[in-house]
Amino acid sequence: MPHHSILDILPEQLRKEAMEKIQVMRFPSGQVLFSAGEHCQGLPLVLKGSVKVQMTGVSGHSIVLYRMGKDDVCTLSIGCLMTGRGYRAEAVVEEEGEAAMIPRGVFDRLMDQSPEFRLGIMESYGRRLDDLMLLVEEVAFHRMDERLEEWLQARASRGVITITHQELAVELGTAREVVSRLLKELERQKMVRLSRGKIELTGLLDSSVLVGA
Template identity: 85%
Template sequence: GRVKVQMTGASGHSIVLYRMENDDICTLSIGCLMTGRAYRAEAVVEDGAEALMIPRGAFDRLMDQSAGFRLGIMESYGRRLDDLMLLVEEVAFRRMDKRLEEWLLARGALGPVMITHQELAVELGTAREVVSRLLKELERRDMVRLSRGKIEVTGLLESPPPA
């Protein structure tokens, strides 16, 4: 299956932190088990999934007694930390219009993308209004065609010529 892990901030805006596929370990769950603290995130099942939950006591014992288990957990944690650092870099340092264009290019090459403006805003970690404004501009430039819950990439997305 597939599970999306997202976080909602005090502003009410959400961002997708990562997705888990078969045999992935939830990094935030690892953090909760290690610290005993909860995090403001939620897991949303996108495709039917089965999950294995480990009680904290069993997790602690396995971390203490099994080098293989400990190594697997730490490797998984390290990989996901790298992914999260890239996400922070994207959100903090890249322009939203460029992030949107890249997202559309990556997913729109195979046909229409079935997604609402709100869902796309969560994917990119911004407000729906920002996504709607940027999509309208791309539509005005004949680069996308918009309809309810669907975005079709109709032209190569590239930066407009300098004004």
């Protein structure tokens, strides 16, 4: 029995009807849920796990746009579902999990019948828009060293992160060399310890702590 905040708020009758037509899919870490150009079959609701959405530019470079986790709705799919256009980005599973697929017909019906469902969808859209606006500002105006430190902090203020420099470069939308150099500098400052495919955070001092003091 799939649980998702946007389904749980539905009135009993509608929820039951919807449940019957919803398929739950499991996805292993690393699986590509959809890639650029593909067409959308239904609206995925993330029940468990985490998925990153990234796009690759004409330049061939990629950047991570946002992540989806439990109780998220795949906002991108809504647009593709309603307009029939293909995806512009791709979604890759980071942490294995499962999603409920809402077929087009059920989606239309829920949008029509349930103000709660509509609100959920609109909120999801609003959040994505916000995320992207913030990302634009981040990419356009923030220094790479600060962005890298923030990323590391957000991921784990202490402990070991398993990621390659290349993947980290995609997270930040920069080049692998840049990440390597910045990390080396952090290592010289004793803030991290580096090894192949791993970054150990040892003494990252969040600069905002100093500034905000």
